[in-house]
Amino acid sequence: MITAGIDVGSLSTDAVLMRDKEVLAYCIINTGAAARAAAERAFEQVLSAAGLQASDVDAVIATGYGRMSVSFADSQVTEISCHGRGAAWLSPAVRTVIDIGGQDSKAIRVDGQGNVVDFLMNDKCAAGTGRFLEVMALRLEVALEDMGREDQQAARAAQISSMCTVFAESEVVSLIAQGVPRPEIVRGLHRSIAERTGGLAGRLGLAPEVMMTGGVAKNQGVVRALSEKLGVKITLPPEPQIVGALGAAIIAQHKHARLSV
């Protein structure tokens, strides 16, 4: 059975193509201003990489904030269920998933089958999300993907007390003016995200194994800060950004199998 999962996020659109338990292809592209076009483009890319046609695909599930705009999907499932299912498929011992995406963050508790048991989601403000890091990277003139490396060079973390992105940016400006080394500011920012996300996970109730998903999980500085904050080892998937799309493709398999019976 061939299925596809399309995760239309605020910053990136990710697609995963699966045949039974094998991932045939995946891609990560920018969502840009047109969610529907991004979904179509991502779908075309994974089909092309696997040498398949759309007609070869038995079922497509769309997820992410733009899930409703994916007209070619058979159904839409929330990113909460998809991240839970994807994470549990990658590591069946996972019981807590922390997903930090472009515009929100989530703590998700799953059972042994990857079913979501409970969740908490922060989408009220940019604090603790990928957007927060983007704004700060711009202000610090450091590439987003280099922030993890920058953090490793820090002797200590600068104090960033504000949770709000706008206020935290002002603090960063002051720290730059005081001559605080950039790596220390970066580490301070990572701690700030860990503080925020750790609170969310703590409210949900943390159960090991903990896996981190979403684009921000590629930043080793955030992962380390969060691991220290929570006092647990954090498992990282090989490609954290596609876990939602992966989960969608897996759910598509289950749904299609049930419908075919």
Next chain:
Amino acid sequence: MTSNTAGETMDFESLMHNMLRDRRRWNRVLSSPLTYITFGGLIRLTRGNWPLDAMYRMGLFAFNEIGRAFTGKAPVVWSSAFFPVELAWSLDLCPFSPEVAAAYIAGLGFGEETLTMGEQAGYSRDICSFHRCIAGAAAAGNLPRPAALLASTLLCDGAPLLFQGMAALYDAPLLVLDVPYDSGPDAEHYVAGQLEQVWLNLAELTGRRPDRARLAETVQHSEEFRVQMQRVSDLRCRVPAPVSGNDLLGFIYLFFVGQGSREAAAISTSLAKEIERRVAGLGKRGQPGRRPEKFRLLWMHLKPYYSEELMKFVDQEGAVLAMEEFNHIYWPPLDPQQPFLSLARKTLSHFAFKPVTERIRVMEDLARRYQVDGIVHFSHQGCRQSCGGALMIKEALQEKGWPVLILEGDCVDGRNEACAGMLTRMQAFLEILQDRKRMEAAG
């Protein structure tokens, strides 16, 4: 339902929005009795389009009363939520609930500008949006002038303070009912004594003659309302649900304003009969034409009134509000011969004005009785008394086996909400319920 010039059928809501589309005139429109007479006419035109005939009757009653408040024919008395409004009916006054008015203002699409006016009047955005909206509507001159204001300290601490500000604004007397946290005979006599004093003061302030026979009659109407709404609650135990709880959340007007009136007693009787007929005609698959019932929910607190999007989504997903915290009849029978003591007992028996364990116990009973699959606590941002215990409620009910969603939102202020986020939370919660059903079915 009626037709416009293009031949399209329109429901009451669309007709009302069309009428109010010139936003420059909303200020004058909302405070004119003519508006409510017109609304009444629109309601009559759309009678067949209401999900329940009792809703149609309640709409007529509500707009008639709001219109009456603006005519100034009877002294208007503002009454805060949970104040025993029976006292006002017994003196043939015109009770007016500004909290319900705030919900109507939000529903009519005027929440945003009214809230902004409230904030400009000095009410912080951290204050309950019902109250900010009231302050804004008052500043705009959109609320009927009160002859007196009645506020209760039951549950909502903000209302007596807001009413103090409103009393100063309108230069009208404020009568506050102080409800103690403890119950028992002493508390009952303390509250009953205050109620009698408020009743006498109110009569004097409004030039009405305090008539104990009329008071007994009013309490009798209130008791009829209680009995009929209890009958409605009993009928709603039926699976599939005979009625949408979302529709019944619209009966907030009867709960906050109607109790003690002849009309509220009659409307609740007609509602009970209507549901009884439905139950008699219901097949195992539910009402013809309705979506199959996939999930049964217990709904805590209220809902967004500024937008129907969330509740429409719930309905589209096949989830039914099997029971709502606000529609639960929690108080004991009222004795018309002991009006003040009865109303005191009613006031003191509110399950949420006790340690949170009592609210948990009541919700657990309701969850069992109505065989719900999950529980949603709608956390209205300004309602500290409700939100404060939400996490404890969630943990306790989860321990008993029900999935619980704390859905953070606002009843009146839509400016701070990303609707997509709220729908995602709701959809994810329904996915949890779906997975549980699938696993149960698989054994």
